[in-house]
Amino acid sequence: MILEKDVVIIGAGPAGLAAAVELAKNGVKDIVVIEREPFAGGILNQCIHDGFGVIKFNEVLTGPEYAQRYIDEAEKLGVEIMTSSMAIDINRDKEVTVIGSKGIIVFKAKAVILAMGCRERTRGAIGIPGTRPAGIFTAGVAQNFVNVKNIMIGKRIVILGSGDIGLIMARRLTLEGAEVIAVVEKMPYSNGLARNVTQCLEDYGIPLLLSHTVVNIEGRERLKSVTVAKVDDKGEPIRGTSKKFDCDTLILSVGLIPENELTKDAGIDMDEVTQGALVDENLQTSIEGVFACGNVLHVHDLVDHVSNEAEKAAKSVLRYLETKCENGQRVKVKAGKGIRYVIPHTISGKKDVTFSMRVDRQWTDIKLTFLNGSNPIKSFKYKKLNPSEMVVVNLKASELKDVESLEVAIDED
Amino acid sequence: MKIEKEMTCIVCPNGCRLEIIYEDTLTVKNALCPKGVEYARNELMNPVRYLTSTVRVSGGVLPLVSVRSNKPVPKDKLIEIVQFLKNIELKAPVHFHQLVCKDVLGTGADIVATRKVIKK
Numbered sequence: 001m002i003l004e005k006d007v008v009i010i011g012a013g014p015a016g017l018a019a020a021v022e023l024a025k026n027g028v029k030d031i032v033v034i035e036r037e038p039f040a041g042g043i044l045n046q047c048i049h050d051g052f053g054v055i056k057f058n059e060v061l062t063g064p065e066y067a068q069r070y071i072d073e074a075e076k077l078g079v080e081i082m083t084s085s086m087a088i089d090i091n092r093d094k095e096v097t098v099i100g101s102k103g104i105i106v107f108k109a110k111a112v113i114l115a116m117g118c119r120e121r122t123r124g125a126i127g128i129p130g131t132r133p134a135g136i137f138t139a140g141v142a143q144n145f146v147n148v149k150n151i152m153i154g155k156r157i158v159i160l161g162s163g164d165i166g167l168i169m170a171r172r173l174t175l176e177g178a179e180v181i182a183v184v185e186k187m188p189y190s191n192g193l194a195r196n197v198t199q200c201l202e203d204y205g206i207p208l209l210l211s212h213t214v215v216n217i218e219g220r221e222r223l224k225s226v227t228v229a230k231v232d233d234k235g236e237p238i239r240g241t242s243k244k245f246d247c248d249t250l251i252l253s254v255g256l257i258p259e260n261e262l263t264k265d266a267g268i269d270m271d272e273v274t275q276g277a278l279v280d281e282n283l284q285t286s287i288e289g290v291f292a293c294g295n296v297l298h299v300h301d302l303v304d305h306v307s308n309e310a311e312k313a314a315k316s317v318l319r320y321l322e323t324k325c326e327n328g329q330r331v332k333v334k335a336g337k338g339i340r341y342v343i344p345h346t347i348s349g350k351k352d353v354t355f356s357m358r359v360d361r362q363w364t365d366i367k368l369t370f371l372n373g374s375n376p377i378k379s380f381k382y383k384k385l386n387p388s389e390m391v392v393v394n395l396k397a398s399e400l401k402d403v404e405s406l407e408v409a410i411d412e413d
Numbered sequence: 414m415k416i417e418k419e420m421t422c423i424v425c426p427n428g429c430r431l432e433i434i435y436e437d438t439l440t441v442k443n444a445l446c447p448k449g450v451e452y453a454r455n456e457l458m459n460p461v462r463y464l465t466s467t468v469r470v471s472g473g474v475l476p477l478v479s480v481r482s483n484k485p486v487p488k489d490k491l492i493e494i495v496q497f498l499k500n501i502e503l504k505a506p507v508h509f510h511q512l513v514c515k516d517v518l519g520t521g522a523d524i525v526a527t528r529k530v531i532k533k
Contacts, residue, residue: 048479064528194428
């Protein structure tokens, strides 16, 4: 069965929902959102803590409330969300194959928005030595068990990695009655937001061991202990500093990876650093009419930024459906000194552009400078920049006019 | 008595590092917005937090529903409230923002559901 659609959106998390709502508000109603879970909302449904929406709505919402806002609006606008259905293939002709309770359906779309989000790095990705007992969870899985499935995961818990989900889970598990022995972080600074260190760790007296990592795991059936050691500035464990913690559970909060199997299979060009697609200023990928936004493009730290990016992708789709995007001269955007990556990867120089980027390490009292060749175009001052905090800046078309090669770099003077 | 301390404001993701001097009057430095001053005052006098947790649901498509307090509660009551909420079981359907518990443990805050859970 082949069904024609104006737009197929893959994923009904915050990115997919915001894109769908923005399209429907602007009169594009022939949309379908494909969601493999039984409910729309994506990861927000298990993020029961508050702090979402401060930037976008100037309100403090919990994850489920933030999701509900978009779900309500999507319903009101008549957007079709196909839950319990999984997109298993996309091709260059923008045909999306979906498997669900009704069998296999192929949607032929004029435009596709990739909004599949990301998944967690696991123990395998960081190679912790030791046995393979039960009791080792990634933070998101732990969150799903505790907040959605009503399964308590342990009593004495060590958390490796100080990403926001790890910090949030330290508080959640403490409130649920578990003892969180420590949060262990390899870097000399926390990878989560400063406010989460305060309200999730300091509020409950949970130690944050910076420049430490887990060097051994013991236990046959269930985890019995982990060994933690201090690391040097290269991240190598220092002999003689190790300490054993008796615990039954280890939670890993060690990073997220955009979930791009569909994207790669479709032959879309990828960025090795972000592990997301290469996109232009319209958030269009290397296949015309296929756009990407949210955590599938690059991992964000705030959902408000995901929603904004998705709305931008939707606006590009609106223009694409009307006129197709102009494929004129493209200027490459280079991540220079101190910048790990920058989105978008190319610009036309004819439009206002929102740049999202991350720095490669902690920097203090610096300028973030955009350069045309070696000529500075514009600078932004920062007291402090952390790799864990995404930087978003806007440049006007007038500032980008006549740019021949664009570079963003940290300027120390 | 003079109090001088530093604290991280938790009101928004900016996480301003506040410098606080309290001697008869309260001086707050480094706050990017007025909410930081209010936060610092609360932290000194009566630290409060919004509470989020879950409550059991019977007969629903999910075994739990996420809940929150409709206003901040004293920080030192958080664990007690979460443990108290374990005694509650709601019957599906649970509506969005349904009242779960009024004036929880005398804090003046109501507990409300933050998602809906339909019947199985």
